[in-house]
Amino acid sequence: MVTGGNSGIGKATAFEIARRGGTVHLVCRDENRAEGARGEIIRESGNQNIFLHIVDLSDPKTVWKFVENFKQEHTLNVLINNAGCMVNERELTEDGLEKNFATNTLGVYVLTTALIPVLEKEHDPRVVTVSSGGMLVQKLNTDDLQSERTAFDGTMVYAQNKRQQVVLTEQWARAHPTIHFSCMHPGWVDTPGVRLSMPGFHARLGARLRSEAQGADTVLWLALAPTAAVQPSGRFFQVIEISPVLYTKPSIEAVTHHLLTVGPQ
Template identity: 80%
Template sequence: MELWSCFYFSFEPLSQVEKMNIFLHIVDLSDPKKIWKFAEDFKQEHKLNVLVNNAGCMVNKRELTEDRLEKNFATNTLGVYILTIALIPVLEKEHDPRVITVSSGGMLVQKLNINDLQSERTAFDGTMVYAQNKRQQVVLTEHWARAHPTIHFSSMHPGWVDTPGVQRSMPGFYSRLKDRLRSAAQGADTVLWLALTPAATAQRSGCFFQDRKPVPTHLPLARTSSSLAEEEKLMEILEELAHRFK
């Protein structure tokens, strides 16, 4: 079972000093029912100003969850979808709400593929499945930005960061480039900038960022653009799957 931590930070004035309360919630983002349960409990206890979708996985062999969902898709796409839509009503109650989804530059090599979301029809390549999930996250961000104009949505590429996940999931890549990878702090820089600064919300909602700047979501001549019909179909499939497990 893949366990991921969700952190909620609450800042409350204490005289002229701000007191920071940190609440730790452990949620398995590959399990839709647990995400729905977490979100319902969260809404009863907390307010929410910023949601950062950062947890994810790259499983290099095709594995199924207890719900018979391919694990990368369940965690990186469906899990992000459910957590976000479940918490949008809470975000919409607050001033200057934001959602940041940590995607990856790997998505630039993928065109949205709605015909094989759970990697059943082709040879399984965990790296490419992960990249496809990250493309799906960018499409989700663009859709949510149009559908919920009171919330500022963004996706971003943190650069290639030296993390245990990269070491485990991409050992060859890590071995070749470990001396040039970013630190965790460097990778988190744009996330924090998007979460906290007025300059971030001066940018159009739905953009894809790298190093604090909006960048294209498609490489020149890459033919990775998808049609509106394909993107709407992705949303329909995710909505149906999400509510199947609610």
């Protein structure tokens, strides 16, 4: 399963898995764009086993209902949490949650937590979360997880969300030892998200940005390679190597408590 599989790193990842003969479940928000991506992946890979699920990850109840239906019909070996957003102006969901947090952190938490029983039934199950090296500029702020108390900066909020994903990955690894959990930095990649949300950054780096296929290399390794499965679970990877995360561990409990408070009951 690849979330955000209709563009960027997610699409490149989904295509390569399809090319190798895997069954792929695309979880996307925009149905028109997702249908186009699905058709393209099928045509270019020759693999018909590409399924599409339209889900808004910023809505925790919708995510939970999706998993309840999914597990009645499908099995799952690997979950790739790739979808994300960077909203540069403060925006709230219908549930009153900050949009970046709802999508990047809570959506990932609810989807992963709900799918753990499905994954635990399979051989060599894995969860890979696409984080970002941008999180290294942010210490985890457990007192303001929804960015309510300071001037809003979408880039820094995104970095904070990516830090939160690293924390969750460590916690999941401890709680569920039969599943291999990892998160990773894909490098700085020329994706639609970077072009739209960080135009200045995109213009400055230009040709130095990695391609979408290059950005998918560590994701694919973590999701598929036998050598990845023997790496310690719960770690942060960059360029197919474990990388330091530089934060204090006691903050893990604060993140989990907040997610349990705002998540679907």
